[in-house]
């Protein structure tokens with residue numbers, strides 16, 4: 001795997017976070033949350049850094065990163081699109097909405113468009129079932145989405 | 160009330176239900192509800208501790224610390240009949256008593272706010288709308304069990320709830336309601352937040368504890384129960400958010416009042432997240448013993464678009480489908496279990512005639528396959544095989560023998576899995592097999608899906624007599640599967656058709672139908 005050069009100031013920030021948690025191995029998940037917040041994802045280099053700082057085997061860190069779906073080892077698109085596939089959304093037609101995103105952006109679930117702009121992923125119940133089906137783009141929430149709305153949603157970010 | 164409205168704006172699910180109920184359905188929606196766990200949600204500003212205190216907040220903690228011994232508090236909780244709202248239904252007072260009786264230097268109080276059931280959001284609403292109720296109850300628990308540390312394990316997907324909790328914890332510390340020497344009684348108790356990272360199995364209490372320790376969230380065999388050996392090997396009392404939210408009210412109003420609500424073995428109320436094909440969706444809090452009919456047709460305002468009710472799924476991926484014939488059964492822990500479903504954490508999804516039961520079972524199984532932690536073989540491999548069989552059936556390639564194999568494997572998984580996830584994961588399959596046998600038969604024998612959801616089993620066709628040749632359908636078809644000249648009858652090429660349904664939605668002459 002090609003090595004990525006991590007920005008030095010972010011590396012320092014992450015070390016600072018580890019220090020705040022007293023370099024405790026039991027704080028691994030909290031540290032990983034912070035690391036993902038800093039770098040956007042958790043490439044091998046970040047995992048190595050965390051393993052060193054918390055004095056844990058790299059395999060343990062990798063084991064934890066891969067166990068939890070919230071942690072990602074690939075960068076997300078500039079506008080991460082998430083389609084809720086929770087039960088309420090599914091029953092109200094989320095699958096059709098997902099199919100339309102996949103078709104229009106020509107990517108599979110978990111992929112990012114070649115220009116790095118959009119990524120498509122599925123979520124489990126964001127707790128807004130009353131608005132089902134729900135789509136989120138970054139922090140923005142769209143409710144009652146139909147396949148017809150998809151084009152418009154993508155266009156909003158296409159400038 | 161002004162403050163209440165302010166909150167509703169922030170709780171973005173609420174205006175929904177509010178709008179819905181402010182029309183003619185208002186009576187039905189509220190009449191059957193009793194608000195205990197949700198008593199303050201929407202009525203106070205959750206970021207202001209004084210509003211909570213003004214509604215008797217922290218009075219129960221005060222009463223416990225100054226007037227009652229830990230044994231007396233526990234006795235009161237046991238007498239109330241409160242059972243765990245996180246799914247299992249274990250008697251809460253009893254759990255507290257077990258934790259209390261174990262001798263240890265340090266004990267922990269844990270609040271399970273992982274809420275992984277897709278389609279459920281009651282814990283989120285309580286934490287966002289009334290975080291102090293949970294903190295107060297955890298402190299009461301600490302007093303009873305002899306723990307001085309509390310931990311809240313919350314999903315990272317709930318940022319607003321996390322923010323509100325942090326504010327609440329800081330305010331409680333400022334007011335001397337958390338920290339050392341609470342209310343001058345010498346009792347010490349403080350609370351910390353721990354984050355989940357998107358693994359459903361972490362809602363299981365042993366996994367949750369491993370996750371809080373910074374490990375992969377894989378369950379371990381019980382016993383030992385967390386009450387005996389939990390976080391860092393110490394006695395740990397784990398309860399659900401909604402369970403905690405009931406505690407202060409029980410201490411203030413008394414166990415006799417609480418136990419007057421509900422059925423013989425299930426007391427009090429339950430919050431459900433009503434969703435799916437009903438007119439009114441949202442959070443509801445109803446007394447135990449209410450019937451599904453009352454919930455769906457009175458509170459829920461009946462099925463959307465005048466369609467026919469088919470089934471209701473309770474208990475999420477661990478639960479089962481109940482049907483027409485179960486509509487008049489009083490809802491409580493034991494009745495739901497007896498009929499092949501369970502209370503679960505409170506998801507309630509209503510389905511109508513357009514929902515295919517094989518697809519439904521497949522949907523839940525897909526969830527389990529993805530969320531199985533992989534530690535034990537029956538769950539890891541068995542559920543995958545179950546899923547594949549359902550896939551075969553929904554593609555029209557299943558046989559009757561598959562149905563028997565499906566059932567047999569489901570029982571093996573139930574009996575041999577390590578944790579509650581695997582032990583309950585076949586429930587959606589078993590309950591649909593039991594209640595919708597004929598629908599499974601249709602899929603395997605007649606290769607038909609009556610709901611029109613199994614794509615492989617359906618065809619979009621144009622009825623010659625109705626088609627006027629407007630060309631609208633061929634223009635919307637994303638794969639150019641529709642041929643036909645202007646003003647001539649159009650024809651769908653079944654080999655190309657990806658069954659997206661766009662043409663049927665567009666045709667103004669109702670010439671396109673599913674066969």
Ligand SMILES: Cc1cc2nc3c(=O)[nH]c(=O)nc-3n(C[C@H](O)[C@H](O)[C@H](O)COP(=O)(O)O)c2cc1C
Pocket residue numbers: 242243244245246247248249251271272273274275276359360361362363364365397398399400402403504578579580
């Ligand atoms: C797979 C699985 C997932 C669970 N998820 C949750 C959950 O999200 N929230 C919860 O409170 N309990 C969950 N539970 C139940 C917990 O293990 C535990 O019984 C509960 O938190 C105890 O609290 P209670 O007695 O107040 O219900 C889950 C159990 C299993 C087996």
Ligand code: SF4
Pocket residue numbers: 360377378530531532533534535536538539576577578579580581582
């Ligand atoms: S039953 Fe499933 S989730 Fe539970 S321990 Fe086994 S593999 Fe893991």
Ligand code: SF4
Pocket residue numbers: 619635636637638639640641651655656657658659660661662663
């Ligand atoms: S269902 Fe979709 S793919 Fe098939 S003919 Fe109609 S528009 Fe085309």
Ligand code: FES
Pocket residue numbers: 084085086087088089090124125126127128129130132133134277278279
């Ligand atoms: S199922 Fe989509 S928000 Fe709950």
